[in-house]
Amino acid sequence: MNPEAKKTLRRLVIAVPLMFAFGFALVPLYNVFCEVTGINGKVFQSDNAEKLVIEDGRPLGLQFISTNNENMPWTFKPSEDVMTISTGKYYTATFYVKNTTNKTMTAQAVPSVAPSNAAAHLKKLECFCFEQQELKPGEDALLPVRLLVSDELPENIENIILSYTIFDVTEYDDEAVAQHMHEEHHEMEH
Amino acid sequence: MSAVIENHHDDHHHGPAKGLTRWLYTTNHKDIGTLYLWFSFAMFLIGGAMALVIRAELFQPGMQIVEPEFYNQMITLHGLIMIFGGVMPAFVGLANWLVPMMIGAPDMALPRMNNLSFWILPFAFFILLSSLFMDGGAPNFGWTFYAPLSTTYAPPSVTFFIFSVHIMGASSIMGAINVVVTIMNMRAPGVTLMKMPLFVWSWLITAYLLIAVMPVLAGAVTMMLMDIHFGTSFFNAAGGGDPVLFQHIFWFFGHPEVYIMILPAFGIVSHIIETFSRKQLFGYSSMVWAMLSIAILSFVVWAHHMFTVGLPLAAELFFMWATMLIAVPTGVKVFNWVATMFKGSLTFETPMLFAIAFVVLFTIGGLSGLMLAIVPADFQYHDTYFVVAHFHYVLVPGAIFSIMAAVYYWIPKWSGNMYDERLGKLHFWLSFIGVNVTFFPQHFIGLAGMPRRYPDYALQFADWNMVSSVGAFLFGVSQILFLFIVVKTVMGGKKATDQVWEGARGLEWTVASPAPYHTFTTPPKVD
Numbered sequence: 152m153n154p155e156a157k158k159t160l161r162r163l164v165i166a167v168p169l170m171f172a173f174g175f176a177l178v179p180l181y182n183v184f185c186e187v188t189g190i191n192g193k194v195f196q197s198d199n200a201e202k203l204v205i206e207d208g209r210p211l212g213l214q215f216i217s218t219n220n221e222n223m224p225w226t227f228k229p230s231e232d233v234m235t236i237s238t239g240k241y242y243t244a245t246f247y248v249k250n251t252t253n254k255t256m257t258a259q260a261v262p263s264v265a266p267s268n269a270a271a272h273l274k275k276l277e278c279f280c281f282e283q284q285e286l287k288p289g290e291d292a293l294l295p296v297r298l299l300v301s302d303e304l305p306e307n308i309e310n311i312i313l314s315y316t317i318f319d320v321t322e323y324d325d326e327a328v329a330q331h332m333h334e335e336h337h338e339m340e341h
Numbered sequence: 342m343s344a345v346i347e348n349h350h351d352d353h354h355h356g357p358a359k360g361l362t363r364w365l366y367t368t369n370h371k372d373i374g375t376l377y378l379w380f381s382f383a384m385f386l387i388g389g390a391m392a393l394v395i396r397a398e399l400f401q402p403g404m405q406i407v408e409p410e411f412y413n414q415m416i417t418l419h420g421l422i423m424i425f426g427g428v429m430p431a432f433v434g435l436a437n438w439l440v441p442m443m444i445g446a447p448d449m450a451l452p453r454m455n456n457l458s459f460w461i462l463p464f465a466f467f468i469l470l471s472s473l474f475m476d477g478g479a480p481n482f483g484w485t486f487y488a489p490l491s492t493t494y495a496p497p498s499v500t501f502f503i504f505s506v507h508i509m510g511a512s513s514i515m516g517a518i519n520v521v522v523t524i525m526n527m528r529a530p531g532v533t534l535m536k537m538p539l540f541v542w543s544w545l546i547t548a549y550l551l552i553a554v555m556p557v558l559a560g561a562v563t564m565m566l567m568d569i570h571f572g573t574s575f576f577n578a579a580g581g582g583d584p585v586l587f588q589h590i591f592w593f594f595g596h597p598e599v600y601i602m603i604l605p606a607f608g609i610v611s612h613i614i615e616t617f618s619r620k621q622l623f624g625y626s627s628m629v630w631a632m633l634s635i636a637i638l639s640f641v642v643w644a645h646h647m648f649t650v651g652l653p654l655a656a657e658l659f660f661m662w663a664t665m666l667i668a669v670p671t672g673v674k675v676f677n678w679v680a681t682m683f684k685g686s687l688t689f690e691t692p693m694l695f696a697i698a699f700v701v702l703f704t705i706g707g708l709s710g711l712m713l714a715i716v717p718a719d720f721q722y723h724d725t726y727f728v729v730a731h732f733h734y735v736l737v738p739g740a741i742f743s744i745m746a747a748v749y750y751w752i753p754k755w756s757g758n759m760y761d762e763r764l765g766k767l768h769f770w771l772s773f774i775g776v777n778v779t780f781f782p783q784h785f786i787g788l789a790g791m792p793r794r795y796p797d798y799a800l801q802f803a804d805w806n807m808v809s810s811v812g813a814f815l816f817g818v819s820q821i822l823f824l825f826i827v828v829k830t831v832m833g834g835k836k837a838t839d840q841v842w843e844g845a846r847g848l849e850w851t852v853a854s855p856a857p858y859h860t861f862t863t864p865p866k867v868d
């Protein structure tokens with residue numbers, strides 16, 4: 152094979168792992184992209200609380216939705232379904248959870264905002280979705296989310312829906328998995 | 342590598358080895374081309390049988406023949422086998438046969454890798470098909486294998502599916518690398534880039550697309566594998582992952598993939614229309630530019646498959662316009678084909694019939710694609726039979742008709758014998774009627790709201806589904822005739838001349854018919 156052909160071959164062979172890596176690079180790129188543009192309905196913790204102007208804003212409906220992921224038996228619901236709020240002010244809403252099973256479980260709530268272009272303007276100072284919740288059998292709790300909708304919210308949006316889906320992540324926590332396997336040996340078989 | 346070439350030099354004056362080992366050890370581009378083509382034909386029949394199971398179930402509303410679980414396995418395997426086992430290997434087979442002869446090269450640049458890239462394919466499909474007999478059945482999540490359906494909720498055989506996709510990917514990547522190295526370095530003196538036959542151009546571009554996106558597909562299935570077995574959460578929302586991310590990665594591969602399945606068809610059809618119009622192809626360089634721009638644009642339109650996942654408005658608009666932009670170079674190509682035929686001395690041998698049907702029916706598929714590209718319309722059409730009609734129009738009378746056209750066009754060169762023109766025409770008309778009766782009604786039931794991928798449907802869709810099923814069986818049975826015609830031609834028939842077709846141009850028509858085992862061991866003179 153002539154040297155030119157070898158060069159072509161070498162370039163192509165290098166391109167393959169690079170494109171493979173590119174596939175994986177799409178994962179962080181995607182998350183950064185969503186965070187920067189505030190799309191995907193994902194809400195990230197805001198760190199610029201002091202920069203937010205607090206003044207009288209316009210009124211707005213804020214609606215809460217809770218969903219249980221398929222295999223999640225807990226009770227999970229917002230304390231209030233709807234709140235009337237005004238932009239530029241802080242509010243605290245709470246969600247009620249109860250572990251209705253007879254084993255200790257860990258949960259993770261994943262938020263989503265509709266319409267999606269409101270997500271960038273919904274700032275959360277504090278949210279139970281930033282961490283996991285572990286509840287003992289029968290234990291319950293009120294989980295707070297402290298939020299503000301900025302004044303820059305597009306004019307045409309009059310209602311925002313903040314929804315949470317709660318997942319059972321007991322298995323994802325190494326320690327809990329070990330404990331789980333110990334106690335619920337037969338459970339693991341399916 | 343040089344050792345390979347030297348070995349190869351040694352047997353220049355020998356014919357092929359005898360017996361089965363000829364096929365197992367062969368590094369000859371013509372042998373490997375033949376292997377690819379027969380393999381893809383076998384897959385076409387298996388995938389086709391699965392399609393007939395689907396259409397038999399949909400013949401009437403209600404559940405008649407198969408269980409819903411099995412139905413899901415059929416739609417999944419049908420799609421995977423037709424794409425990765427039928428269309429793609431057929432094009433690789435054609436590239437093997439034709440690219441070296443068209444550019445005046447003695448063989449592919451990497452003959453041993455060529456052998457490897459073919460022989461791993463049967464294993465991939467053996468693994469995939471054997472999943473039918475595993476606990477929990479074969480993959481049942483559709484050819485697009487969206488997570489978490491294909492991870493959290495998948496049958497255990499998904500691991501074998503992932504492994505087989507890895508092998509198919511490796512095979513395609515090796516094949517593509519081989520094509521690029523061959524085209525870039527082994528052209529006979531005088532065959533400059535802008536003098537290359539369009540089939541060679543189309544494959545050069547296709548090969549680059551393959552090298553760019555097959556590794557991304559491999560990455561996607563690897564992430565699935567890790568989510569399933571190693572506790573990662575790429576696509577699992579509970580662990581911080583995102584199912585929508587799966588769709589982005591998949592379609593970043595998936596949209597260029599659909600062009601991988603159509604660009605070589607563009608090349609084939611250009612040659613055939615030129616030959617049977619007895620005129621020079623209209624707009625050669627615009628054809629090249631059109632293919633290049635289609636290939637580049639294909640990287641920025643992927644989210645038109647995802648209009649309903651909740652993209653922000655700006656993204657919907659961007660992907661809508663980018664998708665529509667592709668219609669421009671596509672339109673240029675259709676225009677050039679028609680312009681080539683305009684005032685030509687046309688004759689309508691079987692390859693030409695398939696090529697003309699390609700132009701007309703592919704255009705119908707392109708137009709339904711344009712309808713789907715309109716975001717608000719797609720909200721309505723997405724995941725209905727309208728999408729099924731769209732992609733079958735571009736793939737069956739598109740990609741597959743072009744492959745059949747290519748077989749009729751070049752088989753006299755491959756076998757030395759002419760096929761039976763009467764039977765060829767019969768095969769064409771049966772296929773043409775079959776394909777339209779099958780897929781045209783699917784536009785109607787799709788617009789009326791019938792969702793895809795269900796084994797049952799509401800009563801108002803019954804009539805057109807029955808028509809569609811009748812067409813599918815007609816099309817399926819006609820392919821047995823195709824098999825018969827090909828076997829008959831290989832066994833004997835009227836001897837072909839070297840040029841075969843009156844209007845044929847190009848280096849492959851300058852060698853004897855059948856093409857000798859080794860061609861262009863000394864480069865031809867090209868002006």
Ligand code: HEM
Binds near residue numbers: 599711713714719
């Ligand atoms: C003018 C050119 C084309 C346009 C504008 C176009 C547009 C589209 C759009 C918008 C969709 C998504 C529909 C939905 O899921 O709601 C789609 C689906 C599809 N297209 Fe095209 N398309 C074009 C050409 C092609 C070609 C040439 C091929 C293949 C050879 C192709 C194969 C497919 C396939 C396989 C799907 C469905 C994938 C799936 O969901 O299973 N398209 N097309």
Ligand SMILES: [Cu+2]
Binds near residue numbers: 643
């Ligand atoms: Cu696409």
